[in-house]
Structure formats: C-alpha cells, structure tokens
Amino acid sequence: MYSVLKNIVNAALILQCGIASAADISIKITKKYLNFPISQKQNRAPMRLEVGGKLEQSFVIRLSADPEYWTFTDVSAFKGKTIKISYDGDAAGLSKVYQDDKINGQDSIYHEKNRPQYHFTTRRGWINDPNGMIFYEGEYHLFYQHNPYEREWENMSWGHAVSKDMIHWEELAVALHPDKLGTMFSGSAVIDYQNTSGFGNRKTPPMVAAYTVDNPDKEIQCIAYSLDKGRTWAKYSGNPVIDSKAKWNSKDTRDPRVFWYKPGNHWVMVLNERDGHSIYNSNNLKEWTFESHITGFWECPDLFELPIDDDKSKTKWVMYGASNTYMIGSFDGKTFTPEHGKYQYTTGTIYAAQTFTNMPKSDPRRIQIGWGRVQQPDMPFNNMMLLPTELKLKTTKDGPRLFSSPIKETEQLFEKVQEWPTLTPDDANAKLKKFYNSDRFRIKATIKLSYATSAGFNLFTQRILDYDMNFNTINGVLYSPEKLGSMEIIADIFVDRTSIEVFIDGGKYSYSMARLPNPESKEGLHFWGNNTEIKNLEIYSVKSIWR
Ligand code: FRU
Numbered sequence: 001m002y003s004v005l006k007n008i009v010n011a012a013l014i015l016q017c018g019i020a021s022a023a024d025i026s027i028k029i030t031k032k033y034l035n036f037p038i039s040q041k042q043n044r045a046p047m048r049l050e051v052g053g054k055l056e057q058s059f060v061i062r063l064s065a066d067p068e069y070w071t072f073t074d075v076s077a078f079k080g081k082t083i084k085i086s087y088d089g090d091a092a093g094l095s096k097v098y099q100d101d102k103i104n105g106q107d108s109i110y111h112e113k114n115r116p117q118y119h120f121t122t123r124r125g126w127i128n129d130p131n132g133m134i135f136y137e138g139e140y141h142l143f144y145q146h147n148p149y150e151r152e153w154e155n156m157s158w159g160h161a162v163s164k165d166m167i168h169w170e171e172l173a174v175a176l177h178p179d180k181l182g183t184m185f186s187g188s189a190v191i192d193y194q195n196t197s198g199f200g201n202r203k204t205p206p207m208v209a210a211y212t213v214d215n216p217d218k219e220i221q222c223i224a225y226s227l228d229k230g231r232t233w234a235k236y237s238g239n240p241v242i243d244s245k246a247k248w249n250s251k252d253t254r255d256p257r258v259f260w261y262k263p264g265n266h267w268v269m270v271l272n273e274r275d276g277h278s279i280y281n282s283n284n285l286k287e288w289t290f291e292s293h294i295t296g297f298w299e300c301p302d303l304f305e306l307p308i309d310d311d312k313s314k315t316k317w318v319m320y321g322a323s324n325t326y327m328i329g330s331f332d333g334k335t336f337t338p339e340h341g342k343y344q345y346t347t348g349t350i351y352a353a354q355t356f357t358n359m360p361k362s363d364p365r366r367i368q369i370g371w372g373r374v375q376q377p378d379m380p381f382n383n384m385m386l387l388p389t390e391l392k393l394k395t396t397k398d399g400p401r402l403f404s405s406p407i408k409e410t411e412q413l414f415e416k417v418q419e420w421p422t423l424t425p426d427d428a429n430a431k432l433k434k435f436y437n438s439d440r441f442r443i444k445a446t447i448k449l450s451y452a453t454s455a456g457f458n459l460f461t462q463r464i465l466d467y468d469m470n471f472n473t474i475n476g477v478l479y480s481p482e483k484l485g486s487m488e489i490i491a492d493i494f495v496d497r498t499s500i501e502v503f504i505d506g507g508k509y510s511y512s513m514a515r516l517p518n519p520e521s522k523e524g525l526h527f528w529g530n531n532t533e534i535k536n537l538e539i540y541s542v543k544s545i546w547r
Contacts, residue, residue: 022086022087022088023086023087023091023094024084024085024086024087025084025085025094025095025097026082026083026084026085027082027083027085027097027099028080028081028082028083029075029076029078029079029080029081029082029083029099030079030080030099031075031099031100031101032074032075032076032099032100032101033072033073033074033075033099033100033101033102033103034072034073034075034083034085034097034098034099035070035071035072035097035098035099035100035103035104036061036063036070036071036072036073036097036149037063037064037065037066037067037070037093037096037097037104038061038062038063038064038067038068038069038070038071038149038150038380039062039064039066039067039068039093040062040068040150040151040152041062041064041068042062042063042064042089042090042093043062043089044060044061044062044089044154045060045061045062045063045087045088045089045090046058046059046060046087046088046089047059047060047061047063047085047086047087047088047089048084048085048086048087049073049075049083049084049085050083050084050086051078051081051082051083051084052081052082055180056078056083056177057073057177057178058178059149059154059155059177059178060149060154060155061087061089061149061150061155062089062093062149062150063087063089063090063093063094063096063097064090064092064093065090065092065093065095065096067093067096069105069124069151069380070103070104070105070124070380071124071125071148071149071150071380072103072104072124072148073148073149073174074173074174075099076173077232085097103123103124105380109123110123110544110546111546112379112380113378113379113497114376114377114378114379114497114498115376115379115381115497115546116374116376116384116496116497116498116499117439117440117496117497117542117544117545117546118167118387118413118440118494118496118542118543118544118545119372119384119385119386119387119496119499119545120142120161120169120369120384120385120545121376121381121383121384121385122144122146122159122161122171122381123171123381124148124380124381125146125147125148125149125150125151125159125380125381125382126146126147126150126151126152126153126154126381126382126383127144127145127146127159127371127381127382127383127384127385128144128145128153128351128352128371128373128383129144129145129186129255129300129322129351129352129354129371130142130143130144130352130353130354130369130370130371130385131143131144131145131158131186131187131188131189131209131211131354132158132175132187132188132189132209132211132230133188133189133354133355133356133357133369134188134189134190134191134207134356134357134358135356135357135358135359135360136191136207136229136230136358137229138164139162139163139164139229140162140163140164140165140166140356141160141161141162141189141230142160142161142162142163142169142369142385143158143159143160143161143175143176143189143209143230144158144159144160144161144371144385145157145158145159145185145186145371146158146159146174148174151376151379151380151381151382152382155178155183156178156183156184156185156214157174157175157176157177157178157183157184158174158175158176158184158209158211159171159174159175160172160173160174160175160230162230165409165412166367166369166388166407166409167388167409167410167412167413167545168545168547169545172230172231173231175209175226175230175233176209176211176224176233176235179213179235181213181215181220181222181239181240182213182214182215182220183213183214183215184211184212184213185211185212185213185214185219185254185255186211186212186254186255186299186300186352187209187210187211187212187221187255187256187257187258188209188210188256188257188258188259188354188357189207189208189209189210189230189258189357190207190208190210190258190259190260190267190285190357190358191205191206191207191208191358192205192206192207192208192225192285193205193260196267196283196284196285197223197225197284197285197286198284199225199227199234199236200225200227204227206225206226206227207225207226207227207229207230208223208224208225208258208285209223209224209225209226209233210222210223210241210256210257210258210269210285211223211224211256212253212254212255212256213239213240214254217245217251218243218245218251218253219245219251219252219253219254220239220240220242220243220245220253221240221241221242221243221244221253221254221256221269221271221288222235222236222239222240222241223235223236223239223241223285223286224236236286238286241285241286241287241288242256242269242271242280242288244271244273244278244290247273247290248273248274249274250273250274252272252273252274253271253272253273253274254271254272254299255271255272255299255300255301255322256269256270256271257269257270257271257300257301257302257303257354258285259303259304259357261281261333263333264281264332264333264334266281266282266283266333267281267282267283267284267285268280268281268303268333269281269282269288270301270302270303270319271301272297272298272299272300272301272321272322273293275295275296275298276293276294276295276296276297277293277294277297277301277303277319277321277336278290278291278292278293279291279292279293279334279335279336281333281334291334291335292334292335292336294319294327294336294338296321296327296342297319297320297321297322297325298321298322298323299321299322299352300321300322300351300352300353300354301319301320301321302318302319302320302353302354302355303317303318303319303320303331303336304317304318304320304355304366305317305318305331306318306366306391306392306393307393308393308394308395308400309393309394309395310392316328316329316330316339316393316400317329317330317331317336318391318393318402319331319336319338319341320353322351322352322353323344323351324344324345324346324347324350324351324353324370325341325342325343325344326341326342326343326344326345326402327339327340327341327342327343328340328341328343328393328400329341340399340400343401343402345401345402345403345404345507345508345509345510346370346404346509346510346511346512347477347511348511348512348513349372349373349374349386349499349512349513349514350370350371350372350373350386350511350512351370351371351373352370352371353368353369353370353371353386354368354369355367355368355369355391356368365390365407366390366391366392367388367389367390367391367407368388368389368390368391368404369385369386369388369389370385370386371383371385371386372384372385372386372499372512374498374499374512374514375498375514376498377498384498384499386499386501386512387406387407387410387494387501388406388407388409388410389404389405389406389407389507389510390404390405390406390407390408391403391404392404392507396482396508397482397484401508403506403507403508404503404507404510405492405503405506405507405510406494406503412543413542413543413545414442414540414541414542414543415540415541415543416538416539416540417435417539417540417541418431418538418539419536419537419538419539420534420536420537421535421536422533422534422535422536423533423534423535423537424532424533424534425455425526425527425528425529425532425534427534428445428527428534428537429524429525429526429527431537432524432525432539433524433525435525435539436524436525438495438541439496439497440495440496440497440542441495441539441540441541441542442492442493442494442495442539442540442542443493443495443525443537443538443539443540444490444491444492444493444536444537444538444540445457445490445491445527445534445535445536445537445538446488446489446490446491446534446535446536447465447467447488447489447490447491447527447529447532447533447534447535448487448488448532448533448534448535449467449469449487449488449529449532450487450531450532450533451530451531452529452530452531452532453468453469453470454466454467454468454469454470454529455467455527455528455529455530455532456527456528456529457491457493457525457526457527457528458523458525458526458528459495459500459515459517459524459525459526460517460518460519460521460523460524461517461518461521461523461526462515462516462517462518463475464493464500464502464513465491465493465502467479467489469487474489474504474509474511475511477509477511479504479509481505482505482508488535489504489505490504490505490506491503491504492504494542495515496515496542497515498514498515499512499513499514499515500512500513500514500515
C-alpha cells in the first residue's frame, strides 16, 4: 500500500552499554511525511532530526521492525534538503522509517473501529489539554498537548487543528515542538492587535502563544509568535519570560492563560504557581510583573467575565482551575476577589478545559472545550476532546452558577428519529430496542419519579444515570433540581463510540464517562425505577464529523 523507501542504515552501529545501539540514516526529502513504525512493546529511545547540521527535533520514540501502528511527522518544510535521522534504539526499526505523501494507513484514518465519530481526536498519537484556543479571521484554532510519536504521554508538543464551526476539524502540522529548553506544556494564545510585542505590525498582528517549557529542573514560561494564522511559529529569542521557581520554591509553575484587559490597557496572565493561580501584568507580553495570588487551584487556569442571565449590565468574573472547579467574583486587572465558591458544574472524564478567546464582537459567547480522558482501545491515537459547550452564568436558587450546554453548532449533527410523549420504563425500553446496536446516538428524556426514590438509565448494564431523590445525588454527586420538591430531571445523553456525555436540566450539571458496555449483556437501552414516567423521550441519529 505504501512505497517503502529503502533507507541505508549507516554501517557503523555503535553499541552502547551492550543494550541500545545508535544508528543514523539520511533521507533527501521529496515528500510530505516521515512515517515511523511503532510498537508499545519496544522501549523508548532518543531520536534526533537534523537538517543541514541544525537540530530540528529531538524526542523519544519506540521504533520497531514489527510495528503495531505507525506515527508520522510533517517534513514538507524541508523539501529538497537532506534530513539526518539518528536513533539510539532499535536499528531494525529505524531501517523501516520512510517518506511518503501519505501517512501510513491514511485511508482508514477517522474510520477506524473505535474512532469517536463526533468528537475531536488526533490522527495519530496522544492528546491531553486543549491549548491556545482562539478565534481569528473566520477560523477557530484548537491547539492541544500532543505526543505525535505514540499513543501515550511523552514529548509534549502543541498539536494544531482548525475549524470553521468548532465541529468539523482539520488537523495541521505540529505547531510547537520540544526544544533545547524542554518540552511544550499547556498555555494559551492571543492576537497582539497593537503589536505591543513588536513581533509583527499593525497590518499583520502576531498571534502570540504563551506556554510552559518543562524540563527536569523547572517549569518556565515562554512565548512564540506566528504571522501566518498559526501555521508556522517562531520562538522568542529572549525566552523564558517568567522563571518563578525560586520565588515559589516549587517546580509547579505552569499553564499561562493570557488575555488583553481592556479597562487597564494591558495584558494579564493567570499562571498556576504551586498552590493556586497568580496574576501577572505586562505591556508587551515579554516583561511580566507579579500582582497577586489566590490559593486553591491546581493547573490550567482560566479567568473570564460573563453576564448574569444574559444581562450585560450585570457581570461577574469566573476564576477556573483544571478540575472544573470555579469561584465567582470581581477582577480589577490585578487581583481576583472571590465572592462565591468553589463550585463544580461538570465531572467525569473532563479535565483542563479552556475557552476560546478573541470571539467576534457579534458573537461574544464563552465556549469551552475540555479534554476527555477516555482511552481509545487498540487505536493508534488516544484520548479525545469533549463537545464544545457554551458557558453561562445563571441565577439559581443558591445564587449565580455556571451552566454548560453543547453549542448551537452541534445541532447540525443530530436528526430526530422518533419521539414519544409519556411512557412507562418498560414501554420506553421496548421502543428503544431497535437502537441497541447504534455506534452513536443522542437520547433526551424527562424522568419523573413517583413511588421510587431513585431512577435512571443503563446502556448494556453500564449505569449512565442514577438519580437519587432521597440522597439528592446524580451518580453519587450532590444535585438538587431548581424547582425544590421537583420529582423531575431532564437528561440529554450523547453517546459516541467510546464515550458518553450527559447534560442535566439544560446544563446545570453535566458529566462524561467512557462507554464501557458489558458485552455479555442483552439489556440494551434500559430505563429503570419503580413507577417512573419517561416523558418527552426523543432519540436522534448523529452524523459523523469526518468526511
Ligand atoms: C494538565 C497538565 C498541565 C501541563 C500539561 C502537560 O493536564 O498536567 O498542567 O501543562 O498537562 O501535558
């Protein structure tokens, strides 16, 4: 299927310590990709890619002559030049590396058996946190923590995908590769319209990424810029811009979240440092001044202003951490002052969510994408992004709270197949029989309790919903419906090949889990609960986002 380009492994195989060997090959680049044969059974070993004597990439990889799957790197930037690949691991694996205009296995990408069909996943490799989420000139950019070279965490880089609707994504080349300072950890992106950094000009304002570099000694904050809408990046020669290890006596200083604070005409960075989120200010994205610190958060900060109940004259700020916990309060550009919190509106596989910045004036929605920590069994990729959701602050009986529900753009994916007004659980289960074996669907229902104190919904015995009115819990998490004494909850359930997301009562609470059906079970879709009513049951088919 692919043309194996004969690579000549240098005759001199240098034996190191009797275990690993070092070898190199040189390839004149005429094609787009280098394809790498990978086996998880193989140990990781360092590889270096050099062009014209310059080190372009260095990472660890599990090359094998008997690959389980293939990964790749885009080398189109080096066309016509010779790339030297040196590898300290298995020389037989190295000899299988080849260039091609196709990724090995390209024709099956996005159609593999366990490929989520309406959630973003990467073609190959590992992903975790969303990074640098920004809208610019008609495109949404999703960067993400990425190991391009295998399905487990390592070699942290910034992967990159773009979309016009946050639903259909096109993956581009890796934006930021590890460098001599370390690996590329999480961060954010801004458009520097006034060219305060001097990286561009007012006509072509730079897109500036702020990210953490991680190395065995410390975590430092760095910046890079792009003048071509995120396609190619240059790292700032004065990096790092913040090195705060000594101040905090801690290695945990990471995940810069940068935005322009209009009232003060300056940049703000929220940075997780040791035990909470710090605020820094800057006029040029290069020099930063520490302003304040709030304890009680860990990793991946976000900070944004939202109207309460859509009333733009009543706004509050939300300070956010990787575990989806948040505080509501005020912010003056230097200090966040909490008034309420901490609260949590979503649980489960979600972690390290981020929101889009630079949304158009005509569409100021605050849209979040979270990392779905969902294993993708036997696939050449791992994890996923959850559905993009709109965050809103709404007044509840307990005060203002964050609500999160799938963005309106997701509607294009769903087609209502059938609906029923009121059913008993047994009737509902009988009606749903024909949908048992769909790889993906959406199901929405109002569940009304009467005699029972708990009721819920299973999928092949996997418990997807367990609402307990006595303990006031959903799947063990404290939950009380808005209408006190209400016997009803609405569940909107999104099932994909490997994941399940559930939004309760319009996004007041949501959660996600891996889809782990019991293969022995005949139960199928199953509502349970004594004398429960299933009202407004709707079932939808779901389109694939992959063309
Ligand atoms: C959160 C996190 C971040 C870090 C990144 C590394 O999942 O630990 O704090 O920047 O992942 O991949």
